[in-house]
Amino acid sequence: MIDLDATDRAMLRALSKDATLSAGALGRRLGLSQPAAWRRIRRMRDAGVFRGHRLDLDEGALGFGVTVFLGVKLAAKGRASLVDFERAVQAIPEVQTVEHILGMYDYRLRVVARDISDFERVLRRRIMALPGVGSVDANVLLSEERRPGPL
């Protein structure tokens, strides 16, 4: 685990909003020289603080009008096919995230679709056809905000 000071935190906040910022630009913002800023970024990168980059696109403008969160429970006799299920679900292009969770169901999936009928197609042809799938509950996303987190 890495310890961060106030300057590191400010850098992380800035980079989580815009990962393309150069060390020079970040340094100017925070009153650091380019090499000093670069060393800090390097140190955080080496500690694995960044999981990666994400291209933030306007889904609606690209024709994806519907996002649905699915809670999937595996069928009792499907337990053995956990690996098959996990492999198959990750290969579905409309499935954006797959999380394994503990609670009232087994997996949470984030699914994008063009509209409700497109979602129905994905649900019936892809999700319900997955090996070992039991019950599925669906919640349609209305709004979403991402917070900066405890920085």
Added chain:
Amino acid sequence: MLDDTDRRILRQYQATPEAPFAELAERCGVTATTLARRIERMREAGIVRGVRGVIDWSALGYSVEVSLRVTLDKSAPRSFEEFLEAAREVPEVLEIQTFLGQVDVRMSIIARDLAHYQSLYREKLLALPHMTDLEALMHVARLKSDETLPL
């Protein structure tokens, strides 16, 4: 409107947002100038919102991730607004989503460990207004998280 080249660029760009434009251009079969011009145009149109740095909270010492599903008291006139305003004040809340379905709101929450989660839960989360039902799901593993669109 987007043409096939734009879509090809977006597909490559979202697969590796950190790749240099020269490399992206080569993969898309266009010149670097064309690529930069088209991305700039999509940025101006608001289709490309930016490249975000994704933080790995476990590297910062947050090892627990919980999904909290909340049902709100819809008889109170401003229950959603007041709940969301209060939830934004909790730094450990990373995501807030509102839904059409059995669940009204879902929050993604991180904590340093279970003891930290317990104190967060008692002192901050249970104090959020207008909740009628609350359900916690413990996050075990993230199997897919690229959040790409099937373009």
